[in-house]
Amino acid sequence: MQQLLIGLSNVNSAIAKAFLYQGEEQIGLGRVKVYIPTEPELLTGEVLVGREVLNHKAKLITMDIQKRQTLIELY
Numbered sequence: 001m002q003q004l005l006i007g008l009s010n011v012n013s014a015i016a017k018a019f020l021y022q023g024e025e026q027i028g029l030g031r032v033k034v035y036i037p038t039e040p041e042l043l044t045g046e047v048l049v050g051r052e053v054l055n056h057k058a059k060l061i062t063m064d065i066q067k068r069q070t071l072i073e074l075y
Contacts, residue, residue, distance in 0.1 A: 011035040
């Protein structure tokens with residue numbers, strides 16, 4: 001079960017290589033800015049990807065809540 005966090009959190013930012021995965025297929029997005037929480041209780045094996053990916057890498061994003069599916073068309 002995923003936990004929903006609401007509110008402000010301090011983060012550090014870094015540049016990392018980003019990828020989208022579809023099954024075994026890996027699609028490179030290039031280098032993007034990611035955000036890592038500084039509070040130990042919020043640290044996981046994941047990072048937050050900023051608007052940079054949406055604004056500069058994705059041409060179209062379609063979300064279908066009923067099918068629990070997200071379609072992303074890249075530039």
